[in-house]
Amino acid sequence: MxxxxxxxxxxxxxxxxxxxxxxxxxxxxxxxxxxxxxxxxxxxxxxxxxxxxxxxxxxxxxxxxxxxxxxxxxxxxxxxxxxxxxxxxxxxxxxxxxxxxxxxxxxxxxxISLESCCEFKNLQAFLVCLDQCFNIGCLFPYSASFNIPSLCRYLLPFCEDINKKCSNGNTALHYAVEGNSIEIIRLLLSHKAKLNEFTETGKTELHIAAENNCKEVIELLLSRNNKNYRKSDKTSKTGRGSQFLLLILFYNIYINTLYNIFYYKIIPQIQIFKILFT
Structure with a gap:
């Protein structure tokens, strides 16, 4: 080193x-x-x-x-x-x-791998792609990952399909949820972005939000589609409450001390449980 x-x-x-x-x-x-x-x-x-x-x-x-x-x-x-x-x-x-x-x-x-640009938040590399791309509308789904609403608004008029999926199965809404980007999520939903879309790994937007302990995002997604949210995924037919219980347990973060476990993991999850089971 x-x-x-x-x-x-x-x-x-x-x-x-x-x-x-x-x-x-x-x-x-x-x-x-x-x-x-x-x-x-x-x-x-x-x-x-x-x-x-x-x-x-x-x-x-x-x-x-x-x-x-x-x-x-x-x-x-x-x-x-x-x-x-x-x-x-x-x-x-x-x-x-x-x-x-x-x-x-x-x-x-x-x-340039656009998926890698999103994963590692390399905006500069993304802008290089944007500068050289003839069809900039195809870059719109990736723009949602950078949590820059103005960038999404700029590219949105060039986008033919707001629900277009990237090679990894992500839509713009998936990327926005991953980044906990409330303003972008609202923007996408206002332009008829579909809910309940699966990624390549079988996750919906709600799965991703629960995985990341995004309480506000979960509340927003449920408020938009509370009655019709899909109750089954690619691997099970459990209801949404059981589905998220299993999800949160599966994505449990390894934290060394009981103090950290309680204050940084359990409390946010209790808040999520209240949302999902009420």
Whole structure:
């Protein structure tokens, strides 16, 4: 992490040290080796040491993580043996480095992932897409994720279908609910956005709102469609009360202390229970 080359060399020379070990920790869930870790953290000196002394092979993950850490030297070395791919674009979007994003788009013809722009709230990358898109109406569903009502209002007249689904099954309303964007939700509903639409993973807007403990959003959605809200999903035929009870239990957040569990998780859920069961 600190790119301490001298300490790193000392570790590698320790008896029994496994140079080709792979680490799997909460921070690194994908079993990364040492050179991949160097790329992840941008540790260019340790990276060069592994390459020069041990001829450590560069992997696809090395190049991908170099766009996350943003070290140009590591990136340049990796691109000598690997070609950038869609994952590189995803990591460039995560890092919010618009120069890397434009480089991948212009030099390697890799498309900007709009889903990644929404997931990681990269407005600048989204605006690059908007600037180069011939049919800007197709970008409307994604605009709802940034919690900028003026952006949605600007794109809305160009949108042919307000209920158009993205590749992940999300509509503009799903994105607005994910972001707890009350003003945008009201805007969409006023233009006849449909409720009860399923995402690719089988969630409705109400599922998403309950998952995120969005009490105000739940109240708004129920007030708009209280009588007709679908009582079944793709996996069960339970009523809406049981459905949300199971949902909230399934998405229970792991919090270390009882204090945090009570004050930051249980109380909001009790409020949601009151809404759903009354």
């Amino acid at each position: 600190k790119d301490d080359k001298e300490s790193f060399i000392a570790f590698t020379e320790t008896s029994g040290f496994d140079l080709f070990q792979r680490l799997s920790l909460e921070l690194y869930p994908n079993y990364l080796n040492l050179i991949e870790l160097c790329c992840y953290h941008g540790a260019v000196n340790c990276f060069k040491f592994l390459r020069t002394k041990y001829n450590f092979p560069i992997t696809e993950k090395c190049l991908q993580y170099s766009f996350l850490s943003g070290n140009p030297e590591i990136m340049s070395e990796c691109m000598k043996v690997m070609k950038p791919d869609d994952s590189c674009m995803r990591y460039a979007i995560i890092s919010h480095n618009i120069d890397f994003i434009c480089f991948l788009m212009n030099e390697h013809n890799i498309k």
